[in-house]
Amino acid sequence: MIKRLLSIVVVTTVLTACGNSGSNQAKSSDATDSGATVRVEFASLIKTPDDFLNKEISIEGKVVHVCQHTGKKMFIVGSDPDIRLFISAGEEVPLFEQELLGSEIVVEGFLTKAEAGEMQMGMGEAKGEHEGVAEGGEMSGEACETEAAVEAQPVLADFVLQYRSHKVK
Amino acid sequence: MKISKLNRVTHRDIGYLITGLTIIYALSGIALNHKHNWNPNYIIDHRIIKTDMRFERGAVDDDKVLEFLEEIGEGENYKTYYYPTGDRLTVFLDGGSVQVNVKSGEGYVERLTKRPLFYQINFLHYNPGKWWKYFSDIYCLSLILVTITGLFIVKGRNGITRRGAILTAVGIMLPLMFLFIY
Numbered sequence: 001m002i003k004r005l006l007s008i009v010v011v012t013t014v015l016t017a018c019g020n021s022g023s024n025q026a027k028s029s030d031a032t033d034s035g036a037t038v039r040v041e042f043a044s045l046i047k048t049p050d051d052f053l054n055k056e057i058s059i060e061g062k063v064v065h066v067c068q069h070t071g072k073k074m075f076i077v078g079s080d081p082d083i084r085l086f087i088s089a090g091e092e093v094p095l096f097e098q099e100l101l102g103s104e105i106v107v108e109g110f111l112t113k114a115e116a117g118e119m120q121m122g123m124g125e126a127k128g129e130h131e132g133v134a135e136g137g138e139m140s141g142e143a144c145e146t147e148a149a150v151e152a153q154p155v156l157a158d159f160v161l162q163y164r165s166h167k168v169k
Numbered sequence: 170m171k172i173s174k175l176n177r178v179t180h181r182d183i184g185y186l187i188t189g190l191t192i193i194y195a196l197s198g199i200a201l202n203h204k205h206n207w208n209p210n211y212i213i214d215h216r217i218i219k220t221d222m223r224f225e226r227g228a229v230d231d232d233k234v235l236e237f238l239e240e241i242g243e244g245e246n247y248k249t250y251y252y253p254t255g256d257r258l259t260v261f262l263d264g265g266s267v268q269v270n271v272k273s274g275e276g277y278v279e280r281l282t283k284r285p286l287f288y289q290i291n292f293l294h295y296n297p298g299k300w301w302k303y304f305s306d307i308y309c310l311s312l313i314l315v316t317i318t319g320l321f322i323v324k325g326r327n328g329i330t331r332r333g334a335i336l337t338a339v340g341i342m343l344p345l346m347f348l349f350i351y
Contacts (some may be wrong), residue, residue: 027347031172060335062249064251064259068211068213068327069208069210071210077251077253080256081251081252081253082253091296091298091299091302093172094295094296094297094298095210095292095295098211098266098281101248101261101266102248102249102251102261102262102266103248104249112197119171145255145257149255150252
């Protein structure tokens with residue numbers, strides 16, 4: 001019984017590892033072969049964001065904020081520091097690492113409109129989380145300020161990039 | 170094989186198999202449960218700073234920022250800076266950042282390090298990929314199996330027909346009470 005179970009565990013683990021890497025390779029080769037991912041300059045996205053709505057895009061930017069508690073939200077900027085793009089972690093990554101802060105990255109994902117309350121939920125969640133941290137008001141203010149700033153910016157305020165993958169430059 | 174023996178063997182062997190994952194999920198569950206009281210993934214250190222340097226918009230560049238970092242003892246770790254509209258200048262370092270209010274000169278150095286053990290187990294708890302999701306579904310089914318088989322291991326007055334029945338009923342009533350109250 002034990003040998004049988006161990007065999008099943010080993011086979012499952014191997015299949016899981018192969019399946020995971022295999023599917024990632026297949027995904028990236030699909031993107032390359034079919035040309036489904038559109039390489040976008042940040043300035044072009046700011047100028048005509050609707051042209052890229054509901055498309056797989058690849059965009060380069062500097063990471064200026066990663067939500068410290070959930071790690072599920074990240075913001076990047078291009079040459080204009082006042083226009084941020086909200087990137088939401090999906091199933092591809094459990095959380096964004098804080099080590100990404102300040103890094104120039106090329107991120108791929110699906111550009112969509114943020115659902116009603118998606119950013120606000122993030123604000124409320126960030127506020128509640130950061131209020132609980134005994135590090136002082138400065139940190140909670142900074143986290144909420146980023147999301148409030150995104151809401152106030154003239155473009156991309158209601159856009160979200162559903163994360164697929166990224167490369168650090 | 171008799172049903173009782175099959176029950177016992179299943180409980181034992183599946184129980185051994187899921188020991189590691191149970192401890193991982195339980196520990197990270199406790200950590201994440203209290204995420205309003207602490208950061209379960211990172212150890213965050215703050216150091217208050219004060220500078221008399223002035224950061225005029227348009228005059229801030231890497232040299233100016235490096236001069237500032239030298240002043241506060243962080244010149245070795247510079248990555249880049251971020252200065253959007255407003256009074257806050259952010260300087261990104263390897264392993265942290267510096268936030269400074271350019272009007273008052275007050276700010277802080279924030280250092281982040283991954284919380285040993287907890288970062289890794291929380292990473293698993295968050296489902297790192299869809300295959301882990303299916304794997305953890307199998308784990309949860311195994312947990313149910315271990316729980317149910319465990320009900321029928323002990324016989325007699327300490328088994329499921331008497332003492333076990335009472336304790337199991339209490340265990341079910343507690344969450345129901347919470348549902349009722351909240």
